[in-house]
Amino acid sequence: MTEDMRSAMENAISRRNMLQAAGSIGLLAASGTFLAACGSSSKAPSSSTSASNTAVDLNAARNEGTLVVWHSDQEPDNVALLAKFTAKTGIKATEQKISPADGLAKIQLLERTGTRSTDVFLASPDVHHQLQQKDLLMQFAPSELAPYEARFKSDPVGYWCAYFVNVTAITYKPDYVSADQAPKRYEDMLDPQWKGLLEFAGPTSATAFVFWYNLRNILPQDFWDKLTLQRPTAYSSSTAMIQDLNNQNKKIAAQMSVFQVTKAIRNKQRLSFVSDPRGMSTSLSSASIIKSTKRPNAAKAFVQYLLSEEGQDVWNNQIQGSYSPLPNIQPKELPPVSGLKLLVPTDMADYGSTALRAQFETMWSKVVGVA
Amino acid sequence: MTTALSRTTKFASRRLGTRLGGRLGLWLLLLLLVGSPLALLLAMAFNTGDPLAIPPSHFGLSNISELGPSLGWIRNSLWLALNVSVLATLAGGLLAWIVARTDVPGRSTLTLLIILPYPMGSMVAAAAWAILGAKQNGLMNVALSELFRHHVTLVNAYSVPGIVMVEALVATPVCFLLIESALRNMDSTLEESASVLGSGPISTTARITLPLMLPSVLGALLFTFISSMSAFAVPSILGHSLSFHVATQQVYLLYNSFTPKYPQAAMIGVALVLISTVLVILVNRVLRRRTYAVIGGKGRPGKRVKLGRWKPAALLVVYGYIFLGVVLPLAALITAALQATNNTSITHPRWTLHNFSYVLGTYPMTQKAISNSLILGVGTGVIGVLLATAVAVSVDRGRRAGRRGRGGRVMEILTMAPQAIPGLIFGLAMLWLILSLPFHLYGSVWSILIAFLVLFLPLAYRTVAGVVSQADSSLTEAARTLGASRATATRTIAIPLLRSGMVAAAVLLFMLSMSEVGAAVMLSGPDSPVLGPTLFNFYDSGGISLVSALAVVQVAVVGVAITIVRKVSGRWLNL
Numbered sequence: 001m002t003e004d005m006r007s008a009m010e011n012a013i014s015r016r017n018m019l020q021a022a023g024s025i026g027l028l029a030a031s032g033t034f035l036a037a038c039g040s041s042s043k044a045p046s047s048s049t050s051a052s053n054t055a056v057d058l059n060a061a062r063n064e065g066t067l068v069v070w071h072s073d074q075e076p077d078n079v080a081l082l083a084k085f086t087a088k089t090g091i092k093a094t095e096q097k098i099s100p101a102d103g104l105a106k107i108q109l110l111e112r113t114g115t116r117s118t119d120v121f122l123a124s125p126d127v128h129h130q131l132q133q134k135d136l137l138m139q140f141a142p143s144e145l146a147p148y149e150a151r152f153k154s155d156p157v158g159y160w161c162a163y164f165v166n167v168t169a170i171t172y173k174p175d176y177v178s179a180d181q182a183p184k185r186y187e188d189m190l191d192p193q194w195k196g197l198l199e200f201a202g203p204t205s206a207t208a209f210v211f212w213y214n215l216r217n218i219l220p221q222d223f224w225d226k227l228t229l230q231r232p233t234a235y236s237s238s239t240a241m242i243q244d245l246n247n248q249n250k251k252i253a254a255q256m257s258v259f260q261v262t263k264a265i266r267n268k269q270r271l272s273f274v275s276d277p278r279g280m281s282t283s284l285s286s287a288s289i290i291k292s293t294k295r296p297n298a299a300k301a302f303v304q305y306l307l308s309e310e311g312q313d314v315w316n317n318q319i320q321g322s323y324s325p326l327p328n329i330q331p332k333e334l335p336p337v338s339g340l341k342l343l344v345p346t347d348m349a350d351y352g353s354t355a356l357r358a359q360f361e362t363m364w365s366k367v368v369g370v371a
Numbered sequence: 372m373t374t375a376l377s378r379t380t381k382f383a384s385r386r387l388g389t390r391l392g393g394r395l396g397l398w399l400l401l402l403l404l405v406g407s408p409l410a411l412l413l414a415m416a417f418n419t420g421d422p423l424a425i426p427p428s429h430f431g432l433s434n435i436s437e438l439g440p441s442l443g444w445i446r447n448s449l450w451l452a453l454n455v456s457v458l459a460t461l462a463g464g465l466l467a468w469i470v471a472r473t474d475v476p477g478r479s480t481l482t483l484l485i486i487l488p489y490p491m492g493s494m495v496a497a498a499a500w501a502i503l504g505a506k507q508n509g510l511m512n513v514a515l516s517e518l519f520r521h522h523v524t525l526v527n528a529y530s531v532p533g534i535v536m537v538e539a540l541v542a543t544p545v546c547f548l549l550i551e552s553a554l555r556n557m558d559s560t561l562e563e564s565a566s567v568l569g570s571g572p573i574s575t576t577a578r579i580t581l582p583l584m585l586p587s588v589l590g591a592l593l594f595t596f597i598s599s600m601s602a603f604a605v606p607s608i609l610g611h612s613l614s615f616h617v618a619t620q621q622v623y624l625l626y627n628s629f630t631p632k633y634p635q636a637a638m639i640g641v642a643l644v645l646i647s648t649v650l651v652i653l654v655n656r657v658l659r660r661r662t663y664a665v666i667g668g669k670g671r672p673g674k675r676v677k678l679g680r681w682k683p684a685a686l687l688v689v690y691g692y693i694f695l696g697v698v699l700p701l702a703a704l705i706t707a708a709l710q711a712t713n714n715t716s717i718t719h720p721r722w723t724l725h726n727f728s729y730v731l732g733t734y735p736m737t738q739k740a741i742s743n744s745l746i747l748g749v750g751t752g753v754i755g756v757l758l759a760t761a762v763a764v765s766v767d768r769g770r771r772a773g774r775r776g777r778g779g780r781v782m783e784i785l786t787m788a789p790q791a792i793p794g795l796i797f798g799l800a801m802l803w804l805i806l807s808l809p810f811h812l813y814g815s816v817w818s819i820l821i822a823f824l825v826l827f828l829p830l831a832y833r834t835v836a837g838v839v840s841q842a843d844s845s846l847t848e849a850a851r852t853l854g855a856s857r858a859t860a861t862r863t864i865a866i867p868l869l870r871s872g873m874v875a876a877a878v879l880l881f882m883l884s885m886s887e888v889g890a891a892v893m894l895s896g897p898d899s900p901v902l903g904p905t906l907f908n909f910y911d912s913g914g915i916s917l918v919s920a921l922a923v924v925q926v927a928v929v930g931v932a933i934t935i936v937r938k939v940s941g942r943w944l945n946l
Contacts, residue, residue, distance in 0.1 A: 068897050073912070074912040074913070075908060075909060075912040075913055076729070076734070076912070076913055076917065077912075079733070079734060079735065079736075083733075094735070094897045094898070095897060096896060096897040097908045097911070097912060099627050100629075101627050101628060101629040102626065102627045104629065105423065105626075105631040105633075108423055109423050109425070109806065110806070110813065112423065112425070113425065113806040113807070114811075115806060115811055115813045115814075116811075118897075126629075127629075202624070203624065203628075204624060204627040204628050204629060209629075231614065233611065233612045233613075234611070235611060236607075236611070236911055237911040237912055239713075239910075239911060239912050239913070239914055240611065240910075240911065242713060242914070243501070243713060243914070243915055244612055246508060246713060246714040247505035247506070247507060247508045247509070247529070248505075248506070248507035248508055249505060249506065249507070249529055249612050250612060267711070267712050269712055269714065354629070354630050357629040357630060358629070358630045361628060361629065361630070369614045370616055370620075370621075370624065371440055
């Protein structure tokens, strides 16, 4: 094997051959495009809108096959949720972790080519708003949605609904940063002592976007330029943020989801957060059903379960540890949500605007040094 | 006599017809599997219209100018690739010389241990060094600090040198394999002549051995450089807290953007492919200026250098690499996997078996990912080798036919083209191809199998091509002329001749398939989880203790699988 691998490197490839290959590939560009055209033109996504607002048939749901749930939650959390759902309903379910933006693009791409994507999509309202505008979501409004405030669900009702309130906070490990030393307000993060030690979410993250969206009119105009000079670091997940706080690579997580605090307390670890009196940036994580789902009954059964009081208790109190949109569900590890000032986007047309998001991604890439 | 002549003519024309048919089929297959994704990648790179359109409808050059902001990332990729390739080639070359040309004991075992980091994969290495090499709380630094009673920072894996080191540790086995083989097979006559004429060992090494090794050293350098340009897992895990980002991370960001930027991602891919192509041409120009005919199978095998008092130093080098590449990472992963929290500690540990019970029992994807990876490994190994052998035979026949064999040369270039494409970008192109097909493959293991077959085809082809070129096809032809059927001639003559190369290629593909992340992350779905992407996703949301447990399971699976394959095919392998 070794000798043959060596010969792979020694084999001369002439420029003429390269040009010949480039020519072949060029010719293939046309054929590939043609092939793709044939493929895409021959397929069209079908929908199952007929089932949209009808009652859930559990027997039918059990026979529809394994429900697919795309989500961007912590994988073990979602696995635990699906296990509870299956235990209660007898409906099999599987999950795939995917970022909301990736999921948004992939669903559109797959729908265009007539390929099934997922049955249930757990993402954020801005992403769901985009899909709702493109008529890719099923409208399903069970009675479980009634107790939810209007700001937690789509307009018209039934396209998506929040299943947890993702409050983010300035977070630190008291083992390495004292309470006195920790920032109390957002501007305190501009102190030179935190230069190179701040953690933020990346430019494609909904958490980072909602942070900027909520605070852009509250914080001074030059806050973002000054923040850039602090050389903050972008992370793809709060788990990676925690890892670096543990390693002492970083000291302050500026946009940590508070469920990480719940988890830390459950694991007997120390993690503290502060609440800026002007408000805590909050995003919603929402659930929707893809219109072209092959498993409409199973998808509706899952959404119904997740948004029910029982499902909310399971998810927020027993599994993940976030605040629920339902006021009577409150993780015991966290302070009462009524005592916090939450900044939640409500104007979905503005919040879900593609142009605004593109503007943010460019700006935030510079702030966190990934431009 | 006329009848006999007529029979021979009929036989010859039937054989020619079968060959032409087979060759046409092979061309079509290669054009579909290799040419189509490359064509789609090119088309997407110049797509100026709807980024989600398959196929694109508007073309232009504006995406080239959008490469501007990515130039820094591409420069970082080149810088990383240069450092990793030089370091890995030096380390691999030194290890190869010690194992192949000196009298160190236990060469077979040492060879196996040296190559182990390669199938373990860069994802596992990155996770392990994240535990070992954190500046403050890394296990190595903590252990040394405990030993010396004050804080010691020996290693900082979360740094650019740290990323280079980890990438180089993973890349070293390939360089070792490439150079060791050449050293082992080198004709020692010239070295001995130099010694007889009074040249010392250092002078002989510098003036005889190294120049003779130039093709394999440059080959190793080039291969590692191109592979390292595609580095994704290590920079993503160890480099996220730095302002050091590489091109593949930019591709991943563009891919994950809220407003999809597939054309810009494809353009970065095209830029990397162009850089790789230029490098291949440059290296081949250097090699073509000289002849290296002294490296072959006809000379006497080299006499092993007696190290004498230098033997402990040589063994220190070998065991040092094994310690850094295998022992330490595995120890770190096992330590982290046995802890109750993600804050891995050796001073205040909270031991538990929960993480293993979770990944082996509770987490439903583990078993699926293991079985899918094994299926993919075997499938890629078997089908990939058959495909590579068919291409190699076809190219070899074309080459023997002289000028008429130019088509074979183009076929070879097409076969080798995926070597220059980073896995992540190739995965993107394959996604577009899979979605373009008139039947649904997305989200199935088959889509990943196709991607792996194409992605690893260059290595499989090169591994098999060497054996094919050495095998004398006149033996098969003689058997057929004497009345043997095609199947009999293939079974009794051709396959035994090619067996060693085919088995070696299959093992190589199996190892690569088990740890591939870049292409699989684009194509795997909930029904087709595989180990590489599962580990990558788990890193983002499971925490280091669960990641470590899964990584240990992956290493165990890979280790057991390779041991079984070695047992089964050991007598044909060099491993």
